[in-house]
Amino acid sequence: MLKPTILLLLAGLLFTPSTALHAAPALRPTSEAAESSLKAADKARVEAMQSANREQLSRVFSDELRYAHSNGVVDSKASFIETLSTGKTRYVGYDYEERSFSFPAPGIALMTGRAHIKAEAGGALMDSVLGFLAVWREEQGQWRFLAWQSCRLPQAAK
Numbered sequence: 001m002l003k004p005t006i007l008l009l010l011a012g013l014l015f016t017p018s019t020a021l022h023a024a025p026a027l028r029p030t031s032e033a034a035e036s037s038l039k040a041a042d043k044a045r046v047e048a049m050q051s052a053n054r055e056q057l058s059r060v061f062s063d064e065l066r067y068a069h070s071n072g073v074v075d076s077k078a079s080f081i082e083t084l085s086t087g088k089t090r091y092v093g094y095d096y097e098e099r100s101f102s103f104p105a106p107g108i109a110l111m112t113g114r115a116h117i118k119a120e121a122g123g124a125l126m127d128s129v130l131g132f133l134a135v136w137r138e139e140q141g142q143w144r145f146l147a148w149q150s151c152r153l154p155q156a157a158k
Helices: 004-027 032-051 054-060 077-085
Strands: 061-068 074-076 089-105 108-121 124-139 142-152
Touching: 032 054, 032 089, 032 108, 032 124, 032 142, 054 061, 054 077, 061 077, 074 077, 077 089, 089 124
Parallel strands: 061 142
Antiparallel strands: 061 074, 089 108, 108 124, 124 142
C-alpha cells in the first residue's frame, strides 16, 4: 500500500501539466506596456513611411514583410522600401479613426482598425478610409512590421 505522502506527490505530478497549460495564456503580453511599445513602434513605422528614409524603413520592417495595398498590389520589404524611397508613392496623411491590438501568441501582435490615409502615386492623390489588419512580430527583442492588408471602406452617409 502506498503511503499518503507518495499518493499526494503522484497526484501533484499528474495534475501539474494540466495546470501549466491553463496558466500559459496569462503569460501572453496583454499588458499596457506591450500595447504602449507597439504604439511607439507603429508611430516609428508611419514616420518612416512618410519620411521615406531607407534606414528607418529597414529597421522597422521585418525582412519577411508582405504589404498588401488596398488596390491589390503586394510589396515585399525591398520593393516597398524602393517605392517609398524613390518617391513613387508618398504618404502625406495618416490618421487612425480606430485602432486596437490583440496578442494571439507570444511575440505576435495584431493591429486592426480604420485609418484615413492620403497618398500620392503617379501624380494622383488617394484619399481613402481603409479597414486594415497589420501583423507585428517580436524579432530580437524589437517589434517589427510583418504584414499589412487593407481595403477601402465606403464613405459614410452624410
